[in-house]
């Protein structure tokens with residue numbers, strides 16, 4: 520793997536659909552990587568996107584070299600980000616996508632590994648926790664080099680919703696969603712803070728704030744994707760910016776805490792599952808998992824989320840004969 524002293528960073532994006540191209544656009548606008556190769560089954564559409572993105576180069580904060588990629592480009596990539604595969608149709612859950620996307624992933628990961636890839640996988644395709652774990656299995660890479668977007672987007676949604684409620688910048692809200700990126704996720708209210716004040720204490724500042732409102736705020740977060748998909752068919756800007764945030768944390772060796780989908784090996788007394796938990800991300804990928812104390816209810820919901828994911832992953836990986 521390249522060190523942070525080696526100047527040119529390369530990201531290869533696989534899957535230039537709504538999520539993938541929004542990620543590419545956000546990467547360019549934030550000047551996060553010097554090189555960006557885009558691979559998609561629909562090479563013609565991907566070439567159109569490459570041309571379109573390059574036309575904005577003159578206005579970007581720094582120069583990103585964008586081209587229509589091939590799997591050989593993965594050999595020198597720092598990050599391969601996979602956004603390829605089916606997305607949810609109205610009424611479908613993320614977990615409903617597992618069979619078709621697992622098949623697509625098996626082929627993609629084989630092609631990436633055949634290139635001699637030696638970087639970090641960043642996964643967005645749903646069900647993201649299950650597919651992140653599948654990439655660890657398919658690639659044979661150490662788990663710290665395979666990261667899923669996990670609940671980074673859900674955590675950003677929670678910070679936005681709480682910011683609106685308290686009339687504060689989301690940047691001052693320190694509250695996490697953990698667990699499955701999906702229906703069994705949970706908020707960690709017991710350790711959330713606003714500035715440095717515990718969120719549950721902050722509620723006492725005004726009679727207009729009510730603890731019960733937190734339930735509605737969480738439901739808005741958990742069900743946000745269903746509502747957006749109902750209205751416009753897909754979600755892509757929020758996830759694109761979440762992916763850029765993780766990419767930046769890796770390439771800049773930040774040691775930032777993000778709720779990525781991370782493979783647990785004993786942390787939280789859980790083994791062998793990828794799930795959204797606060798994780799220190801640096802140039803090597805996963806540096807360390809942060810174990811946040813949970814109250815009894817949070818612990819019970821987290822255990823349920825772990826069991827749900829294991830119940831999906833294990834039969835799915837067996838069905839694909841790994």
Ligand SMILES: NC(=O)C1=CN([C@@H]2O[C@H](COP(=O)(O)OP(=O)(O)OC[C@H]3O[C@@H](n4cnc5c(N)ncnc54)[C@H](O)[C@@H]3O)[C@@H](O)[C@H]2O)C=CC1
Nearest residue numbers: 534535536537538559560603604605606643644645753758
């Ligand atoms: N993790 C998260 O928080 C989020 C995840 N997603 C997920 O991201 C995924 C992509 O969603 P969209 O971009 O909306 O879908 P999309 O249908 O717009 O794009 C998918 C792209 O993948 C390409 N593709 C399919 N098979 C391929 C292969 N074998 N090799 C290369 N390219 C291939 C297609 O040609 C298409 O361009 C979905 O699974 C969706 O559920 C979406 C939003 C948030």
Ligand SMILES: CC(=O)C(=O)O
Nearest residue numbers: 613645672743744754
């Ligand atoms: C689609 C999806 O996973 C989301 O927007 O959360």
